[in-house]
Amino acid sequence: MSDPTYTLYSYFRSSCSARLRIVLNLKGIDYELQAVNLLKGDHLASDYKARNPTATVPLLVRTSGNGNVFSVGQSVAAIEYLEEIYPDSYHVLPPTSNPEARAVARALAAIIACDLQPVTNMKVMKRVRAIGGNAEQWNKEIMTEVLEAYEAAVKGWAGEYSVGDAITLADVCLLPAVWNARRYGVDLDAFPIITRISDNLGKHPAVIKAHWQNQPDTPEDLRGK
Numbered sequence: 001m002s003d004p005t006y007t008l009y010s011y012f013r014s015s016c017s018a019r020l021r022i023v024l025n026l027k028g029i030d031y032e033l034q035a036v037n038l039l040k041g042d043h044l045a046s047d048y049k050a051r052n053p054t055a056t057v058p059l060l061v062r063t064s065g066n067g068n069v070f071s072v073g074q075s076v077a078a079i080e081y082l083e084e085i086y087p088d089s090y091h092v093l094p095p096t097s098n099p100e101a102r103a104v105a106r107a108l109a110a111i112i113a114c115d116l117q118p119v120t121n122m123k124v125m126k127r128v129r130a131i132g133g134n135a136e137q138w139n140k141e142i143m144t145e146v147l148e149a150y151e152a153a154v155k156g157w158a159g160e161y162s163v164g165d166a167i168t169l170a171d172v173c174l175l176p177a178v179w180n181a182r183r184y185g186v187d188l189d190a191f192p193i194i195t196r197i198s199d200n201l202g203k204h205p206a207v208i209k210a211h212w213q214n215q216p217d218t219p220e221d222l223r224g225k
Helices: 015-027 046-051 075-085 099-119 122-130 135-154 169-183 192-201 205-210
Strands: 005-010 032-035 059-063 069-073
Touching (some): 015 075, 075 099, 099 135, 099 169, 122 135, 135 169, 135 192, 169 192
Parallel strands (some): 005 032
Antiparallel strands (some): 005 059, 059 069
């Protein structure tokens, strides 16, 4: 029986997609990338919504050697699924022998995945504009507030990365949020721990490969040089 294959439905600037790209790269899992252009409404097409009823990215599709297909949306759920089915690959959760570190990694990830991303995404920005608000300022203020919380929470746990000296779930959620924060003009100099962690992460090959500037669907004028 042949090995399973993976397809990742992704948008180059989606922070949630970037989380999963980083983890797939860390684990050395090959995947085919299918671009979903959020600006053109690809995620709202009936065939995509049939695959993923939430009409969001990413969506990870695993096709096993016998032809069975399993799909999982929601980036953190997909990441934890990969953790469980590839026990011998790179782990983005600390070992079970350190439940406190595992809890902290999950809590830090949730600060980004629950408190920041859902209220600063494209869907929310459209609604802010619809009621006459400044969506860019909305994002900048929320991102600043949430990163302040992350900076305080990570203190005492950070080493080279957010939880010690190995890349964890916390980091793969944090870094794409930092990329977006830069885009909206957040003063990252106010967060020295986050800045140090992000600089360290940015040097890792798995992260470089996953960066939004280096994706097949990145427009030519936005690609990394």
